[in-house]
Amino acid sequence: MQTKQNKTESQEQAEYLLKTAIEYYEAENYKNALKNLSHAHKVFLAHKNICKVSICLSLTGLIKYINKTESYYKSLLLLEDSRFLAESTSKKIDKAVNKYAFGQIYLYEKKYYDAISSLEYASEKLDEIPYLKIKSYELIALIYIELQDNKKAFEYLIKGIEYSKLYNSKTAYEKLRNLSEKLIYENTSINYSENAKSAREQEQNTSLLIAFSKIARTVNAESNIDKLLITIAGQTKLVLNADRCTLFLYDKEKNELWSKVALGLESEEIRFSADKGFAGAALRTGETIRIKDAYSDKRFNQDIDKKTGYKTYNLLCMPIHNIKYETIGVFQVINKKSGDFTEADEEILLAIGTNAGIAIENNILFNMQQKMLTDQQRLFEGFIDTLSASIDARDKITLGHSNRVRLYAELISNKLNLNSDVINIISKAAMLHDIGKIGIRDDVLQKKGTLTKEEYEHIKEHVKITYDILCKTNINSSFNEITEIAASHHEKYDGSGYFRGLKGEEIPLGGRILAISDVFDAITSVRHYRDRMPFKDALNIIIEGRGKHFDPKITDAFLNLSCASIVNILINEYNMSFKQEDKFILLAVKIKEFADILNKNNLNEKELKIVETFKKYYIREN
Numbered sequence: 001m002q003t004k005q006n007k008t009e010s011q012e013q014a015e016y017l018l019k020t021a022i023e024y025y026e027a028e029n030y031k032n033a034l035k036n037l038s039h040a041h042k043v044f045l046a047h048k049n050i051c052k053v054s055i056c057l058s059l060t061g062l063i064k065y066i067n068k069t070e071s072y073y074k075s076l077l078l079l080e081d082s083r084f085l086a087e088s089t090s091k092k093i094d095k096a097v098n099k100y101a102f103g104q105i106y107l108y109e110k111k112y113y114d115a116i117s118s119l120e121y122a123s124e125k126l127d128e129i130p131y132l133k134i135k136s137y138e139l140i141a142l143i144y145i146e147l148q149d150n151k152k153a154f155e156y157l158i159k160g161i162e163y164s165k166l167y168n169s170k171t172a173y174e175k176l177r178n179l180s181e182k183l184i185y186e187n188t189s190i191n192y193s194e195n196a197k198s199a200r201e202q203e204q205n206t207s208l209l210i211a212f213s214k215i216a217r218t219v220n221a222e223s224n225i226d227k228l229l230i231t232i233a234g235q236t237k238l239v240l241n242a243d244r245c246t247l248f249l250y251d252k253e254k255n256e257l258w259s260k261v262a263l264g265l266e267s268e269e270i271r272f273s274a275d276k277g278f279a280g281a282a283l284r285t286g287e288t289i290r291i292k293d294a295y296s297d298k299r300f301n302q303d304i305d306k307k308t309g310y311k312t313y314n315l316l317c318m319p320i321h322n323i324k325y326e327t328i329g330v331f332q333v334i335n336k337k338s339g340d341f342t343e344a345d346e347e348i349l350l351a352i353g354t355n356a357g358i359a360i361e362n363n364i365l366f367n368m369q370q371k372m373l374t375d376q377q378r379l380f381e382g383f384i385d386t387l388s389a390s391i392d393a394r395d396k397i398t399l400g401h402s403n404r405v406r407l408y409a410e411l412i413s414n415k416l417n418l419n420s421d422v423i424n425i426i427s428k429a430a431m432l433h434d435i436g437k438i439g440i441r442d443d444v445l446q447k448k449g450t451l452t453k454e455e456y457e458h459i460k461e462h463v464k465i466t467y468d469i470l471c472k473t474n475i476n477s478s479f480n481e482i483t484e485i486a487a488s489h490h491e492k493y494d495g496s497g498y499f500r501g502l503k504g505e506e507i508p509l510g511g512r513i514l515a516i517s518d519v520f521d522a523i524t525s526v527r528h529y530r531d532r533m534p535f536k537d538a539l540n541i542i543i544e545g546r547g548k549h550f551d552p553k554i555t556d557a558f559l560n561l562s563c564a565s566i567v568n569i570l571i572n573e574y575n576m577s578f579k580q581e582d583k584f585i586l587l588a589v590k591i592k593e594f595a596d597i598l599n600k601n602n603l604n605e606k607e608l609k610i611v612e613t614f615k616k617y618y619i620r621e622n
């Protein structure tokens, strides 16, 4: 009998196979797609996961049809089976995939209207499978191109472009963008060769397509909401041949409509009650308002005209919806340059508004997400600082230890050419590596003199405590790495360290960097029971530890640092400044070379100068 865990694992594997089958389908690698679907289908069937069985069958039927492995009728039979299964579940996704599969087959069979209705249904409910959602829009657009309705084709291409941006699907984005550009090019050429259409119609169609294209490009490139609104409003004004266009957004909390986009108007921000004016009426009723003479209608809010000295004659007001069909704002187009606004203008505004609504909402969501990430990052940094300050507060003698370990670790990491994200994680681990000392008794932590065996064992526990504290503080995705690095700072390269006794590269790279940074700071700092160690002895401990306590490569990176970079950290403790001429001398000396000098008996003048200069900053009490 299968255990519960095995059951979950095999279902997870089947989920993975299904996911990769869709990727194969996208890459038109139908053979592998069918292979994965067949495996996944068997597993889902064994676990009676009807929804997933139906999805596998729908996709199998579709791919076999595209790949000409099965005839149209046999493929439809598979799809019928999967539809039957989907209808017996309460899920939406299986029905949506089934509709999608029917839609694509109908398209290939040139049953365009059936295809559109199936794909439209599918596109609305395929959020769980972004590729199929985007592909639905692409297929609908292709059908409208076949039907020579380029305006509709554009609408769906733009939807596809927006979703491919939202789901970060670069390939789909490029494909749809190329298609839309090709469409503009072809449409422009066709328009100018058709004598039947009036010049005005040609001009409007062309500018409409260009406007759509500009909106689509801005939507994808612009993260600034003001600029996004300006582009949409500006393009709308041009296409509708109007004097002004404003795009108001609805502030639900204050029940106000506001805009920073006021092309042609001088006011910086317009804000008014959502109960007022035509814009308010469009917002409340959800209906489009087309007015020939604004002043003769009592709904007209004259405040803005009075404020700006502008005179409104005719206007077109239309609510803008998001993807859930909630009203998020209102388009207000004022004073058509020739005649009144027409039904055709309404249609154009509707097409722009549908896309604008999704674009604006995406933009707002994107900015909210960015703000949340920044806030979270700030909170995270503050949290690290507070935790690390609490270690310093606990043990005044090692004050600044965590920070110096961080500085040494950053020097070594840079020497090893690690990337900035990795260095950032190591820095945070350095700041937190001794947090477990919170759990060590005061009499042991602050003991003056040598520790007994029992006391030493107790102090060693701080690493496990660090690990436990950080494990419980899992505040973001990088925290696991920070925890592992911090909790391995007493591991030794030869496996004789604690608390896990890891060996060689089992120890995280950051942990190996912290090990040398931690030891170096400990032996070169003043402690409860002793002065700074002579620098020669300190360096010899590091050199002798190469390959035993410390990773040889990391030891070499450390020994290749300049003496000046070490002094730069040491002087923090005494609040000293580093004289320019001394810096110049010590910059040219690597730690390894300095160790050789210190181990020599007879020093030449230059070497004596180096030692003297260094000693000025490596202050010992005696």
Ligand SMILES: [Fe+2]
Binding pocket: 433, 434, 462, 489, 490, 518
């Ligand atoms: Fe430690």
